[in-house]
Each structure stands twice: as C-alpha cells, then as structure tokens.
Amino acid sequence: MRESRADRSRLAVVRLLRERGTMSRADIARHVGLSRSTVSGIIAALVADDLVVELEAKLTPAGGGAGRPGAAVMLNPASGEAIGVDFGYRHVHVIIANVAHAVRIAKSVRLPVGYDPGTGFDVAADLVRGAIEEAGTDPSRILGVGVSVPGPFDTKRGVPASGMPSPWAGIPVAVELAGRLNLPVLADGDTKLGALAERRWGAARGLDEFVYMKLHGGVGGAFVSNGQLARGVNGGAGEIGHLVVDATGPLCRCGNRGCLETFVGLSVVMRALEPTYGDRLTLRNVITMAWQGDRGCIRALSDAGTMAGRAVGMLGNILNPQSVIIGGALSAAGELLMGPLREAAAAASLPLAGDAMTIQVGALGPQACALGAVAMVLGETDEKLLAAMGT
Amino acid sequence: MRESRADRSRLAVVRLLRERGTMSRADIARHVGLSRSTVSGIIAALVADDLVVELEAKLTPAGGGAGRPGAAVMLNPASGEAIGVDFGYRHVHVIIANVAHAVRIAKSVRLPVGYDPGTGFDVAADLVRGAIEEAGTDPSRILGVGVSVPGPFDTKRGVPASGMPSPWAGIPVAVELAGRLNLPVLADGDTKLGALAERRWGAARGLDEFVYMKLHGGVGGAFVSNGQLARGVNGGAGEIGHLVVDATGPLCRCGNRGCLETFVGLSVVMRALEPTYGDRLTLRNVITMAWQGDRGCIRALSDAGTMAGRAVGMLGNILNPQSVIIGGALSAAGELLMGPLREAAAAASLPLAGDAMTIQVGALGPQACALGAVAMVLGETDEKLLAAMGT
DNA sequence: CCTATTTGTTTGGTCCTTGACTAATCGCGG
DNA sequence: CCGCGATTAGTCAAGGACCAAACAAATAGG
Numbered sequence: 001m002r003e004s005r006a007d008r009s010r011l012a013v014v015r016l017l018r019e020r021g022t023m024s025r026a027d028i029a030r031h032v033g034l035s036r037s038t039v040s041g042i043i044a045a046l047v048a049d050d051l052v053v054e055l056e057a058k059l060t061p062a063g064g065g066a067g068r069p070g071a072a073v074m075l076n077p078a079s080g081e082a083i084g085v086d087f088g089y090r091h092v093h094v095i096i097a098n099v100a101h102a103v104r105i106a107k108s109v110r111l112p113v114g115y116d117p118g119t120g121f122d123v124a125a126d127l128v129r130g131a132i133e134e135a136g137t138d139p140s141r142i143l144g145v146g147v148s149v150p151g152p153f154d155t156k157r158g159v160p161a162s163g164m165p166s167p168w169a170g171i172p173v174a175v176e177l178a179g180r181l182n183l184p185v186l187a188d189g190d191t192k193l194g195a196l197a198e199r200r201w202g203a204a205r206g207l208d209e210f211v212y213m214k215l216h217g218g219v220g221g222a223f224v225s226n227g228q229l230a231r232g233v234n235g236g237a238g239e240i241g242h243l244v245v246d247a248t249g250p251l252c253r254c255g256n257r258g259c260l261e262t263f264v265g266l267s268v269v270m271r272a273l274e275p276t277y278g279d280r281l282t283l284r285n286v287i288t289m290a291w292q293g294d295r296g297c298i299r300a301l302s303d304a305g306t307m308a309g310r311a312v313g314m315l316g317n318i319l320n321p322q323s324v325i326i327g328g329a330l331s332a333a334g335e336l337l338m339g340p341l342r343e344a345a346a347a348a349s350l351p352l353a354g355d356a357m358t359i360q361v362g363a364l365g366p367q368a369c370a371l372g373a374v375a376m377v378l379g380e381t382d383e384k385l386l387a388a389m390g391t
Numbered sequence: 392m393r394e395s396r397a398d399r400s401r402l403a404v405v406r407l408l409r410e411r412g413t414m415s416r417a418d419i420a421r422h423v424g425l426s427r428s429t430v431s432g433i434i435a436a437l438v439a440d441d442l443v444v445e446l447e448a449k450l451t452p453a454g455g456g457a458g459r460p461g462a463a464v465m466l467n468p469a470s471g472e473a474i475g476v477d478f479g480y481r482h483v484h485v486i487i488a489n490v491a492h493a494v495r496i497a498k499s500v501r502l503p504v505g506y507d508p509g510t511g512f513d514v515a516a517d518l519v520r521g522a523i524e525e526a527g528t529d530p531s532r533i534l535g536v537g538v539s540v541p542g543p544f545d546t547k548r549g550v551p552a553s554g555m556p557s558p559w560a561g562i563p564v565a566v567e568l569a570g571r572l573n574l575p576v577l578a579d580g581d582t583k584l585g586a587l588a589e590r591r592w593g594a595a596r597g598l599d600e601f602v603y604m605k606l607h608g609g610v611g612g613a614f615v616s617n618g619q620l621a622r623g624v625n626g627g628a629g630e631i632g633h634l635v636v637d638a639t640g641p642l643c644r645c646g647n648r649g650c651l652e653t654f655v656g657l658s659v660v661m662r663a664l665e666p667t668y669g670d671r672l673t674l675r676n677v678i679t680m681a682w683q684g685d686r687g688c689i690r691a692l693s694d695a696g697t698m699a700g701r702a703v704g705m706l707g708n709i710l711n712p713q714s715v716i717i718g719g720a721l722s723a724a725g726e727l728l729m730g731p732l733r734e735a736a737a738a739a740s741l742p743l744a745g746d747a748m749t750i751q752v753g754a755l756g757p758q759a760c761a762l763g764a765v766a767m768v769l770g771e772t773d774e775k776l777l778a779a780m781g782t
Numbered sequence: 783c784c785t786a787t788t789t790g791t792t793t794g795g796t797c798c799t800t801g802a803c804t805a806a807t808c809g810c811g812g
Numbered sequence: 813c814c815g816c817g818a819t820t821a822g823t824c825a826a827g828g829a830c831c832a833a834a835c836a837a838a839t840a841g842g
Contacts, residue, residue: 152743154743161743164741164742164743209623209624209628225616225617225619225621225623225628226616226617226619226621226622228616228617228619230616230617230710231617231711232600232616232710232711232712232744232747233600233711233712233713233747233748234711234743234744234747235711236708236711236741236743236744236747237600237616237709237710237711238709239708239709239711239741239743239744240708240709242708242741243705243708243709244636244701244705244739245635245638246638247636247637247638247639247649248638248639254741255738256738256739258638310635314634314635315709317627317630317631317633317634318628318629318630318631318634318706318709319621319623319628320622320623320624320625320626320627320628320630321623321624322624347646347647348635348647350555350627350630350633350645351555352543352545352552352555352625352627352630353623353625353627353630356623356624356625356627357624
C-alpha cells in the first residue's frame with residue numbers, strides 16, 4: 001500500500017480528469033508532465049479497471065488547426081459518488097454528485113432560523129439517507145460526505161471557529177455527522193466551499209485570482225490566489241465581514257465600529273425595512289417589490305450594495321483579483337444590488353486593480369455551498385478510487 | 392537542451408540547496424521527493440562539476456536522537472553571484488551576493504528626493520560596475536541583476552504600474568539597465584522584493600503565511616499565502632497604501648478619503664512636524680528626539696503607528712497571517728511606532744485572526760529590497776548554473 | 783557492549799522517456 | 813473532387829532515470 005511512482009502518476013491523471021472533465025491523452029500528458037506514451041499506458045490500465053471510459057467524441061487538436069483529433073476520455077461516472085451537505089441560515093441542503101461532477105439528487109429541508117446544530121445533524125442525516133435511497137446508490141460507492149458550516153472554520157483544529165458567538169462554534173461537525181451516517185465526513189466553512197464550487201462549476205471557472213463574497217445572513221468571503229484557496233494560519237483568511245467600511249458606523253458584535261457586516265447582510269436589510277413594512281417581510285418579497293418600483297426596498301438593497309461595493313473596492317486593491325463573485329441570498333437581487341455595488345467598488349479601487357477586475361453574481365445560487373462540499377470530497381478522495389484498482 | 396527528467400531532478404536539488412543552505416543528502420531526498428539513492432547520485436555529479444561542495448560538518452539526524460549524522464552539502468559559493476539594485480526614496484543601493492546567499496559587497500549612493508529615473512539608471516550602472524570591480528568577480532559568473540522599483544509593478548507587462556502619478560510609471564526598467572550593463576536584468580516592485588527577502592533572510596524566515604508592510608515614503612505591502620507570494624492579476628496584490636482606514640479622513644491622491652497613505656509614511660510624518668520644528672528635520676532626528684522624550688515627535692510616530700495598526704488589523708482579518716513584518720524607514724522607530732501599532736491592530740482584529748498573529752519589525756532594515764532583488768535573481772537562474780554542467 | 787536509529791551506498795528491476803512509426807485530420811493547390 | 817504536405821494523436825521498442833530493498837557506517841542511549 002506504499003505509494004509508488006506509478007501510483008502517483010495514476011493519481012495525477014485521475015485528479016486532472018476529475019478537475020477538467022473530458023480530455024484527450026495528449027492533453028493529459030501536457031498537463032501532468034508525463035509523456036504521451038506513459039499516459040496511454042495509464043489510461044489503458046484505468047480503462048481496464050472501469051475507472052475511465054473512452055467516448056465516441058473526438059477533441060480538436062491542441063494546435064487549433066490541423067492534426068489528428070484526440071479521443072476523449074473521462075472518469076467513469078459510475079465509479080464513485082460524493083455527498084454535499086450545507087447547513088444554511090435556515091435550510092439544510094443535500095446534494096449527491098458523481099465523480100464527473102454531475103449532480104444526481106438535490107434535496108432541501110427548511111428549518112427555523114437559528115436552529116440547534118444537534119437537530120440540524122439529525123435532519124441532515126435523515127435527508128442524506130433518503131437521498132442515497134432515492135438515488136439507488138450502493139453505499140460502498142460513496143466516497144464521502146462533505147459538510148458546509150456557516151461562518152469561519154478553524155482548519156487546524158477541524159471545528160467551526162470560536163471567538164464569535166455562534167451555535168456552531170467548537171462543535172466537531174465531521175465527527176457528529178460521521179457517527180450518524182457511518183460514512184467518512186469532511187467539513188469546512190461555507191464561504192471557502194462556495195468559492196471552491198464557483199471555481200469548478202460556476203462564475204469563476206478556471207480562475208486563479210478571484211474573490212468570493214457571500215452576502216447572506218451575515219457577510220463572509222474567501223479568495224483564491226495563485227490558484228490556491230487561501231486559508232491563512234487558522235482558516236480565517238477571506239473572512240471579510242469585519243472589514244471596516246466606515247469607522248464612525250454602528251457598533252458591531254466584534255467590538256469595532258462600521259464593520260461591513262453592520263451594513264450588509266440579510267438581517268440588517270430586513271431590520272431596516274421592518275419599521276415601515278412590518279416583520280412578515282421575506283427577502284423574496286423585498287426583491288419583487290423593489291423590481292416593481294418600491295422606493296424603500298430599492299434603497300435598502302442599493303445601500304447594501306454600496307457598502308459591499310466599498311469593501312469590494314478595498315479587497316480589489318489588496319488582492320488585485322481577476323474577478324469578484326457575489327454569492328449568498330442577497331445576490332438574488334441582481335442589478336438592484338450589483339449596480340450600486342459596482343459603482344462603489346469602482347470609486348473605491350485604484351485603476352490598477354479596478355480596471356482589471358470584473359464583478360459578477362455567482363452562477364450557482366443557493367446550491368453553491370453544497371456543491372463546494374461535494375467538490376471538497378472529490379478533491380480529497382482520488383486515492384480511494386485508485387485503491388479499488390488492480391484486484 | 393530539452394529538459395529531461397534528470398535535468399528537472401537536478402534543478403529541484405539545486406533550488407532546494409539554494410533556499411535552505413546546508414543540508415544532508417537524506418534531508419534533500421525527503422524534501423524533493425526523490426529516494427536517497429537518487430539524490431546521492433545527483434549530488435555526486437554536482438560535486439564532480441564543482442557546483443556543490445561537501446563540508447566537514449556533520450548534521451544531526453532527522454529523528455533527533457540516535458542515528459548516523461548526515462554529511463552537510465551546500466552550493467559552491469564560487470559557482471555564481473547575483474546583484475541587487477534598489478532604487479529607493481532617495482538612495483540607490485547595490486548588493487552583490489553569492490549563490491549561498493552571502494552578501495559580499497554593499498554600496499549605496501544618495502540622490503535628491505524625486506530624482507529622475509534616467510539619472511538613477513546611470514548612477515546605478517556606475518555603482519554596479521564599481522561593485523563588480525571591487526568584488527573582483529568575473530562577469531561571466533554573474534547570474535543576473537535584480538532591480539527593485541518603488542511602487543506597484545505590473546508583472547504582466549514588466550514595467551512599474553501606471554495609473555498613479557510616479558516618475559517610474561511605464562518605464563521599462565529592466566531593459567534600460569540591461570542596456571547599460573550588458574547583463575540580464577529582472578525587475579519587480581520594492582514591496583514584493585522586501586517580502587521575499589524577509590522570508591529568506593529575515594523575520595519571516597520559512598513562513599508560509601505572512602504580510603509585509605513597508606512604511607516608507609508612502610505605504611506599500613505584499614503578502615505570502617500558501618507559501619507563495621501573491622501578485623494578483625496585475626502585480627497589484629498587497630498594495631495596501633490605499634486601504635481606507637478613516638472614510639472621513641483627508642483626500643488622497645487616489646481620489647478617495649482616508650487612505651492609509653494619507654496618515655502614515657515618511658512625507659506625512661515629516662509634514663506634520665514641519666510647522667513646529669522647521670523643514671530641516673530628518674527622520675533620524677525625529678526618532679532620536681522622540682527617544683529623548685520630545686512629545687511632538689513621540690506623538691507623530693505613535694499616530695502613524697496607530698493608523699498603520701488599524702490597517703494591520705484589517706489585513707489580519709482578511710489574510711489571517713502568522714506574522715506581520717513592518718519594514719521601511721519608519722520601522723527604525725522601533726517600539727515608538729510598534730507599540731501603538733500593535734495596540735491598534737489588536738483592537739481592530741477579530742480574536743480568530745489577532746490571537747494567531749505576531750507583529751514585528753523587519754530584520755533587514757534598509758537592505759531589505761536590495762536583498763530581495765538578489766533573491767529574485769537567484770530564484771530564477773538555477774537553470775543557468777546547471778547549464779554550465781556536463782562539459 | 784549491544785540495540786535502535788538514521789545516513790549513505792550498492793544492486794536488480796520498475797517506471798518512464800526518447801525517438802520512431804502509423805493514424806487521422808486540416809488546408810492548400812490543382 | 814482528389815492528392816499532398818503539415819500537423820497532431822496514439823502506439824511501440826530501446827534505453828535511461830529512478831526506486832525499493834538490503835547493507836555498511838556512524839551515532840545515542842541503555
């Protein structure tokens with residue numbers, strides 16, 4: 001079971017195929033730095049073990065113009081599946097996807113705001129079991145379960161970070177769920193996973209320099225630099241909710257004034273509208289009313305966008321990303337939010353950074369974090385696929 | 392001249408030896424992922440070509456306690472040298488160091504503030520020629536010249552970034568100097584190189600998550616995440632001078648209010664003291680007077696520290712680094728600056744980030760950027776060393 | 783002194799590359 | 813339309829790079 005050079009090569013090929021879908025052998029060779037002949041041999045072995053399938057389709061050669069077309073190969077979708085669980089603001093989302101990154105099942109259950117993690121685990125476990133049954137998946141083919149937890153995540157200790165009041169702080173999420181499901185479980189923060197998902201499936205596909213900003217209950221974020229997700233020393237990298245956008249602004253639960261989170265985020269927007277619109281308001285209502293021309297709702301969303309935009313501008317100056325992706329529930333407001341956001345960001349960023357940066361809504365909507373959890377599992381379990389080889 | 396597998400392996404070994412100085416063969420094997428036997432063979436070849444020397448010294452084995460001690464090997468210092476040029480606020484610094492990262496010559500010439508880049512190139516070229524002569528170095532053994540340019544650097548186009556008024560903007564620095572010296576020249580921004588130097592020689596040695604902040608004429612910075620220097624898409628990553636620390640603050644040349652640069656930096660500090668102390672003041676004077684108890688000078692430094700500290704706190708929240716290194720001329724003020732800086736940073740950062748972060752003065756002083764330029768050259772020219780092999 | 787541990791070297795065999803060859807397509811001119 | 817060169821994909825054989833395993837050398841700790 002010691003990993004030989006051949007094992008590492010196979011692993012590199014599998015990983016590449018998972019990340020990029022279908023490729024030709026020559027393409028793979030270029031990307032992993034092996035020769036075409038070696039890759040041919042590896043692919044032949046993987047095909048023999050049903051881990052890889054060769055498609056009818058032909059791929060245009062690399063030179064663009066002339067040349068023999070390559071035969072498309074991809075991971076056999078039947079060789080494994082991964083489950084993503086997203087503990088959201090007031091939902092639990094569950095997704096099953098195969099190694100080809102195709103979503104097979106997506107389920108969701110609504111919970112009361114501020115629900116207890118314990119009940120969350122129970123609900124999630126039921127949901128996962130139901131989804132497995134519905135998908136008809138053999139449990140032995142499930143590579144693992146990924147969990148998305150709201151708020152920052154202490155990567156070193158493997159639990160949601162404490163220090164900020166949160167019902168999740170310090171709870172060993174992976175252990176709890178693994179116990180209920182008897183499956184391997186991985187966990188990480190929602191924003192990191194959202195960024196991962198947007199990079200693999202969504203608006204940041206293939207980007208090596210981008211920022212993901214989640215405008216949800218609170219405000220969080222993550223960023224990819226040099227093609228790698230930044231975690232920082234504690235997993236706190238990218239947590240931008242407490243960037244100060246107005247030093248004279250309202251007090252924040254963190255003890256400072258004018259944090260981004262005191263201006264943006266679902267709870268702030270709703271609370272601003274409550275006096276005039278009552279407390280039966282939902283975000284969906286606010287957005288439709290805004291589109292119908294309601295000045296108050298328009299203003300609430302545009303104010304949030306402006307403040308978020310200032311933060312985006314600052315982040316742009318610091319990180320100089322190619323793109324900023326806005327996710328989370330608030331991003332459903334579309335241009336009502338994004339217009340002011342873009343404007344404020346342009347004003348707050350230097351030309352060097354601002355001109356190079358596009359700002360757009362995430363492409364995955366509410367599924368982002370669950371998809372990211374799946375991507376995390378798939379990213380960590382390529383070895384498992386290979387372990388089943390060479391019987 | 393195509394790079395074979397063997398070439399790549401040799402390169403990996405040389406690179407590792409350069410970055411880490413002296414190591415045992417077993418150590419090298421662990422770090423580059425080759426077997427001990429292969430490394431032995433590579434080292435033997437390198438020794439035969441005088442690129443590597445074996446020392447008398449023995450290194451304690453990895454396990455700590457028992458075991459045969461390893462034989463220390465290192466790059467042959469005589470196998471190559473690199474030159475670093477730092478175009479500073481009002482100096483040009485030149486350094487020559489060998490592949491073992493040992494500084495052999497350091498020279499410096501003072502120029503008027505805001506000097507013209509053209510004269511800067513002329514002065515630097517003379518200085519470099521003088522240093523080469525003084526060192527008695529055979530020009531064929533010079534691997535290259537690294538240049539540190541003030542302000543952000545557009546990595547993609549290879550010139551100092553425009554957009555901000557600066558005499559350096561858009562000037563093809565490397566080409567200019569290469570023409571005058573007839574040597575290969577590389578260039579990058581001062582802050583990136585300062586960070587590189589502190590990582591290799593200074594206060595951030597070996598750290599994979601840290602921020603470098605240069606408090607000099609203006610304010611700049613850089614950061615390393617996941618062990619890699621962040622550049623962003625245009626090379627603007629880390630440029631923190633225009634982080635907004637007080638939205639109601641004074642107008643900045645960038646068009647915003649309250650940028651860090653309007654509060655911190657040599658010119659701001661000096662201008663604040665000018666009305667009472669006259670315009671003959673130097674930073675050195677201010678610092679000595681402050682140490683002697685002069686309230687005005689103390690306050691000017693502490694104000695700068697406080698504002699810088701707020702920015703450090705915000706950066707800490709966003710990047711969650713292990714360490715923040717303060718460089719640049721102002722850092723010579725020591726605790727007069729750092730005390731208030733640390734205090735403000737602690738207040739502005741979340742516990743998750745703040746508790747994990749140490750803040751300290753850079754260890755390299757005014758040589759930092761020139762050393763970084765040397766490190767850049769050495770980091771890019773390992774291939775050249777090997778090219779001379781196998782005659 | 784003896785055991786446990788780690789380094790550096792040797793050796794047979796595995797993995798991978800190089801270089802050649804065939805296969806498949808494009809673009810061109812006829 | 814066809815044939816032809818140019819270009820790229822995939823495969824095969826020969827040789828080189830690398831590894832695993834075993835061994836000798838050198839130390840620490842009993």
